[in-house]
Amino acid sequence: MPNSFHLIRWLTDEREKGTIIWLFNIGAEKFWNPVQAGIVDVNEDRIVSRMEEMNLLLCREQDVIILRERPDDAFLEQLRAWGFSIPRIWTPAPGEERASISELVLRDPELLGRLTQLGVEEPDAVLVPYAVTRLEEAIAKRCELRLVAAPSEVNASVNDKIGNREIAEALELPVCRGRICDSIDAIREAYEELTTGEGAFERVIIKEPYGASGKGLYIVDAPDKLNTLLLRLGRYAKQHPDARWLVEGWYHKIGDVNYQLYVSPEGEAEVFSIKEQMLRDTVYIGSRFPVKWANGEDEAYHSFGEKIGKHLHAIGYTGVAGIDSIIAEGGEIIPVIEINGRFTLSTYLSFVSRVIGSPLTYLSRYFKLTTDYPLPYAEVNELLQREGLLYREDTGEGVLVYTSGTLPVRMDESTGKFNGRLFALIAAASETRADELSSRLEAFIEAVQRERRGDEVGSHPGR
Template sequence: MSDSFHLIRWLTEERCKGIIVWLFNIGAERFWNQVQPGIVDVNEDRIVSRMEEMNLLLCREQDILILREAPNPEYLEQLREWGFSIPRILVPASGDERAGISELVLSDDELLQELKRLAETEADVAFVPYAATRLEEEIAERCGLSLFSAPAAVNAAVNDKIGNREIAERLGLPVCKGRICESVDEIREAYMALTTGEPAFEKVIIKEPYGASGKGLYIVDSPEKLQTLLLRLNRYARSHPDARWLVEGWYSKLADVNYQIYVSPEGETEVFSIKQQMLRDTVYIGSRFPVPWEGEEEQLYRRFGEQIGQSLHSIGYTGVAGIDSIITEQGEIIPVIEINGRFTLSTYISFLTRVLGERAKFISRYFKLVSDESLSYADVCRRLERGGLLYNRSIDEGVLVYTSGTLPLRADESTGKYHGRLFALVIAENWERVDELNRKLETMADRF
């Protein structure tokens, strides 16, 4: 592998250069640190694993994408018609739903040999997973692939919410009012200080260091709710004496903002995507792009991203990082709520103007669907078309569904219902039309 790899350039002005081997190994957090799993929902885990298809939004035709299941052919053809590049797709021999995608790859000798041949015969091949753990390091080592990521231990350190706050403090960036706690007594003290101090917060958020998709985050709005949570955390603390938590005030916000940075091996930091996040409580449900700003806020975020990127590079971090931040009701930017040292769902929708056009405005949305019948990708598109919502490339407007495997395809054995998720882009040339289409989509999603 030459030293020419730069992810952002390869996805934009150098799209013909090299080959990227993509892997969407969502759930990497469980290999980095001890994360309390909570209640395991097998059906939900199966749907989440099929979010892998959104990686197609980034792929180039010469690339290789490893998926646990082959996508719906009609879905691939529709993406191709809309202007997306469809790569070569490889699928591990085992379809064990209990295993992660990297575990499936490592158990497939034929697939490993195929990747090894690729690394030996092609000059520029970059292995780019969603996140890098010991498993992806093993895949790279066994196949002779160049893994473009920081070491797994560095990734684990970056994906530490307490460490994220400490980075912000070292850089002198504004942080949420709060403190790091090492016992349930300190959590109780922090809660009292935040709810009775100046300002007095109506809610407090308590964060475990690790976790994703809202896991390990607890919003507390009463002493009673705090006491119930502390009983649970105290049980955990008894077997984990080094446990720490972050306790912060819950701010009223003008906006939740995510910005993506790419830290090159040489330490160059590029801020390549700034989006307004759409959250339900603490769980991401979509993004709005581009942000409707005049320019000053964007420049501030680019400056924050460069500072954080330099700090991450100093501890050995390279690759993509997604940073969540907020703008408070008072207009103050708190630039670090958490840093995800990996791809995020927002990363995959960061380079869409190549297909949608520079003038396009869009909202990404996802909906949990429950249906009495199986709904394929073609079924969903037909319903959208009948409702006048399906994306029309000739006018760059409509609803573009960008995964097929997450749809309600299989019945829940216990209920007989079909559960799934609809991931969609709502696209138009002005925000008024985007919001109008989004309202219609919400109404339709309720009837799926």
């Protein structure tokens, strides 16, 4: 009889239980709500897909992780040295680069057969994807695996920003001033209401129901900018008469907070991680944790999470949900800005302190990199060590680069450049020290990119 599954316990106190099959199917939004793809950047899509490697931070040795490509051996060796468990790594047969990881799995009979056999040999095996769409349901059905998550249609409904506001209103939670609009005229009226009169906002944010990483969000700070946006939204509305938007005031705030919620199959709701988000406008650039609270906000967030989790379970949702919130000037918590009914990048960092140690301050950062030469993982670490930035176990401080496949290691044939992203976790004994290391890391990234420009005279590292 398979063990009762509880993700948080399996990752902490019950690490010996069962087998988790991990699948980082980022980009699930396009399967929940098919829209025009617009301009496709194949190189950027490739980099995003290789963020899958951060899933290794959650794995246990008995687990299986399905990755598009096997990670750099130097990266795997470094993870082991830091104390992370390396699971069995399975990869599908190579295919179209724009295909999702789940599509590649479904096109690979050999891998499907291995997954089926795994389910027979290890009856406690469960499939835990980043998100659930019809594709992951097809994998589970084809391989007779237990998919421990809500149905894809429930996942899609929870990842609706307008539906998120409706959940908050139904639970009588504080919400941002604003309203749901079903026409261009209604958007204009809402903008006028929010930007005039007592308590007027300087800026307004207009949200489409779906989207991730800042997509589908429009910050409007002037009537002419609104008019330009409404022309575009109006064209969309003519083809989609049921379209809706959320229009809210843009708050001055003292904090952006993400809290990770787990809703078990039995209906338990647990907030297992809270992080202060670092945003540039609407785009996430990093997190700080653990959060140092001034007025008991930690207790409030656990209370909000339990209330939201019970509601999500009542509508059929189970699994991880990442909830974005703000603390407005004056200290009011607005607990639901957005609910992501899936894993988020923050989820994968939630248990690193069990490996690296605590009490410490952690600061996650990521940087876009463009060079004229490849910059593989081992060389990045060598350069960081040379600058005195690489994480050291004896001091408990420094920078841990926690993906390898996202680094600039493959040439973009359209530009001849090597593009990538560096995902870094800074461990430090204090927030002041973490900020100091973060500033030094920024300077390091700038210096590396300058040295790697082919138009500058002189040698560059590793050439």
